[in-house]
Amino acid sequence: MSAADKSLKQLEPRPVSASASTLATLMEPKDANPMGNVHGGAIMKLVDQAAAAAAIRHSGRICVTVAVDRLDFFGPVHVGDMVVLKAAVNYTHRTSMEVGVRIEAETLREGEVRQAGTALLIFVALDDQCRPVEVPPILPETEEERLRYRQAELRYRHRKELREKERALRTSSTS
Numbered sequence: 001m002s003a004a005d006k007s008l009k010q011l012e013p014r015p016v017s018a019s020a021s022t023l024a025t026l027m028e029p030k031d032a033n034p035m036g037n038v039h040g041g042a043i044m045k046l047v048d049q050a051a052a053a054a055a056i057r058h059s060g061r062i063c064v065t066v067a068v069d070r071l072d073f074f075g076p077v078h079v080g081d082m083v084v085l086k087a088a089v090n091y092t093h094r095t096s097m098e099v100g101v102r103i104e105a106e107t108l109r110e111g112e113v114r115q116a117g118t119a120l121l122i123f124v125a126l127d128d129q130c131r132p133v134e135v136p137p138i139l140p141e142t143e144e145e146r147l148r149y150r151q152a153e154l155r156y157r158h159r160k161e162l163r164e165k166e167r168a169l170r171t172s173s174t175s
Contacts, residue, residue: 011136013137014139015140015141016090016145019054019138021050022085023087025083026083027081027082028079029079036078037077038077043116044119046083047071048068049085053087058097061127065122065123069121071118071120072117074115074118075105076116082106084106085101087102089138092135092138095133096124096132097124097135098122101120102118103115
C-alpha cells in the first residue's frame with residue numbers, strides 16, 4: 001500500500017468504539033490530602049492520560065492537549081478507591097478532536113461503583129514535524145454516541161464563536 005493510499009485509508013470514518021480507552025489505578029496516600037481525599041490535580045492528570053490514549057487511538061498520531069473544555073467533580077475520591085477512567089472521541093473537526101471522559105470510583109471492599117466526575121478535553125493530532133494534521137472523521141453508531149456527537153459539535157461552534165468575539169475585542173481595544 002502506497003503512502004497516499006495509507007493517508008486516504010486513515011481518513012475513512014472510524015467508529016467511536018475504536019477510540020475507547022480505559023485507565024484504572026488504585027489511589028494511594030501520595031495522591032491525597034491529610035483527610036484522605038484524592039487531590040483533583042491527581043485525577044486531572046489521569047483524565048489527560050486516558051483522553052490522550054483515546055485521541056491517539058482514533059487518529060493514529062501523536063496528539064497534544066490544547067484545552068480542557070470542562071472538568072466536573074461530583075464527589076470525593078478516597079485513598080484506597082480504584083479510579084476508572086473511560087474515554088472516547090466524541091467529535092472530530094479537521095485536526096482536532098473532543099474527547100469525553102467518565103470518571104468512576106470503586107470502593108473495592110464493598111464493590112460500590114459511583115460516578116465521580118466527567119471531563120471534556122480538546123486534542124490536536126500532529127505529524128512527524130509537530131504540525132497539525134487531519135484526523136479521520138468520527139462515526140457515531142449508537143443513539144448515545146450520536147447525541148454526544150451533536151452536543152460536541154454545538155460546543156465546537158460555541159468555542160469558535162467565542163474566540164472570534166474575543167479576537168474582535170482585542171482588535172477594537174487596540175484601535
